Amino acid sequence: MGTDYQGRKDRVEMIVDVCESIDSVREHNISTHKNAHQPLEHTGSECVRNRSHRSVLVCSVVLCVLLLTAVIVLCVLIYTYNHQFHINNKNIKEERDQLLTNNTNLIKQNSKLTQENNRMLECLKDGWIYCQSSMYFILSERKNWSEIRRLCRERGADLIIINNKEEQDFLVRTLHKELVWIGLSDSDVEGKWKWVDGSTLNISFWGSGEPISGPGVDCVLYNSTGWITYPCNTNFISICEKSCLE
Structure with a gap:
C-alpha cells in the first residue's frame, strides 16, 4: 500500500514538472516573439522619420529657389523701371530745352520782323516803294548824274543798282518808257563799268549797240x-535805292 502511494506521488510530481517545463518554454517563445517584433517597429518609425526630414528639406530648397528667383525678378524690374525713367526724364528735359530754345528764337524773330515792319511802314510814309527787300524813291527833279546822286544820298540812299532781271522788270512796270539815271558808270576807268557801291557789272541789260565807250559818255540811263550810255552832264530824273533795314 505504501509502495503504491509512493509510486502515484512520484508520477504526479513528474507530470507537474513537465507542465512547468511546457509553460516555461511557452513563455520564452512568447517573449522571444515580442522581442523579435520590436526592432521591426523601431525600424519602420525611423524610415518614416527620414522621409519626413527629406520632404521638409526639399520643400525648403524649393522655397529658397523661388524666393531667390522672385528677388532677382524684382531687382531686374526695378532696374528696368529706373533705367526707363532716367531715359524718359532725359528725353523730357531735352524736349523742354528744345522748346525753350525754339520759343526764344521765335520771340527774337518776331521782334526782328516787328522792327522791320515798323521801319518799312516808316519808309513808306515818305513815298518810298518796297520791292525785293529794298526801298525805291523816284526823284522827279531833272539833274545831271552827279547832282541826282547827291540828292539820293541826302535821303540815305544812292542811285539804283540793278542786280537781277526781277529788278529790271520792276523798273519797266514802274517807269514804263521814262529815261532814268542808274548807278552805273565807267568814269574811273574807260570801258570798266562799275556800280556806285564799287561792285563790278555782273549782269546787264544793254540796248542794241550798247555800251558805247568814249570821252564824256561815262554814265548809263x-x-x-x-x-544806254549817255553824257553824265545831261539832266534826267532818277530813282534812288536803299535798304529799309539800315
Missing part, C-alpha cells in the same frame, strides 16, 4: 528797251 535806264530805258525800257535796254540800257
Whole structure:
C-alpha cells in the first residue's frame, strides 16, 4: 500500500514538472516573439522619420529657389523701371530745352520782323516803294548824274543798282518808257563799268549797240528797251535805292 502511494506521488510530481517545463518554454517563445517584433517597429518609425526630414528639406530648397528667383525678378524690374525713367526724364528735359530754345528764337524773330515792319511802314510814309527787300524813291527833279546822286544820298540812299532781271522788270512796270539815271558808270576807268557801291557789272541789260565807250559818255540811263550810255552832264530824273533795314 505504501509502495503504491509512493509510486502515484512520484508520477504526479513528474507530470507537474513537465507542465512547468511546457509553460516555461511557452513563455520564452512568447517573449522571444515580442522581442523579435520590436526592432521591426523601431525600424519602420525611423524610415518614416527620414522621409519626413527629406520632404521638409526639399520643400525648403524649393522655397529658397523661388524666393531667390522672385528677388532677382524684382531687382531686374526695378532696374528696368529706373533705367526707363532716367531715359524718359532725359528725353523730357531735352524736349523742354528744345522748346525753350525754339520759343526764344521765335520771340527774337518776331521782334526782328516787328522792327522791320515798323521801319518799312516808316519808309513808306515818305513815298518810298518796297520791292525785293529794298526801298525805291523816284526823284522827279531833272539833274545831271552827279547832282541826282547827291540828292539820293541826302535821303540815305544812292542811285539804283540793278542786280537781277526781277529788278529790271520792276523798273519797266514802274517807269514804263521814262529815261532814268542808274548807278552805273565807267568814269574811273574807260570801258570798266562799275556800280556806285564799287561792285563790278555782273549782269546787264544793254540796248542794241550798247555800251558805247568814249570821252564824256561815262554814265548809263535806264530805258525800257535796254540800257544806254549817255553824257553824265545831261539832266534826267532818277530813282534812288536803299535798304529799309539800315
